[in-house]
Amino acid sequence: YVTHEYSIGDFVLTSGEVPAMLILDSMVRLIPGVLNSIESALTDSFPHGLLDHPHYTQPRIVDDVAVPDVLLSGHHAKIQKWKKEKREERTQKKRPDLWKKYLSEKNRNGE
Structure with a gap:
């Protein structure tokens, strides 16, 4: 059973x-x-409660899609900010259930 x-x-x-x-x-x-x-x-992918950000590899341009300049900048704070923004965008678009849960957690934590 x-x-x-x-x-x-x-x-x-x-x-x-x-x-x-x-x-x-x-x-x-x-x-x-x-x-x-x-x-x-x-x-x-889920340690932040969000889907993962896009990943890129060599070469820098594939099928007319280029690696974003910020990822090549070496500026770690800007890279982390970009990754977070992309995780949020992807989750909001593809998994509204996770997005709602994420927002609820943020509100609960006072963020």
């Missing part, structure tokens, strides 16, 4: 293997030593 239920989203799959692997992967990575550094897990 079922003692616990977990949801990975609102969709139907052909079997339980893929959802089981997804849940297992998300949990195992938190075990010390599985990742090179626990910092990797702590700084993933």
Whole structure:
């Protein structure tokens, strides 16, 4: 009989293997030593309650999309500000449920 239920989203799959692997992967990575550094897990997409900011790589322009100048500036405070703005923009647009929760947490913390 079922003692616990977990949801990975609102969709139907052909079997339980893929959802089981997804849940297992998300949990195992938190075990010390599985990742090179626990910092990797702590700084993933949701430590701020927001979706992650865009990531860029070489070359600087791909399909007419350029790496934003601020990311190449070396100005750490401006880079952090840009990342936060992008996390907020993405979350508000793609996950209004998370956005609402984030705003509620900010209000509760007096931010």
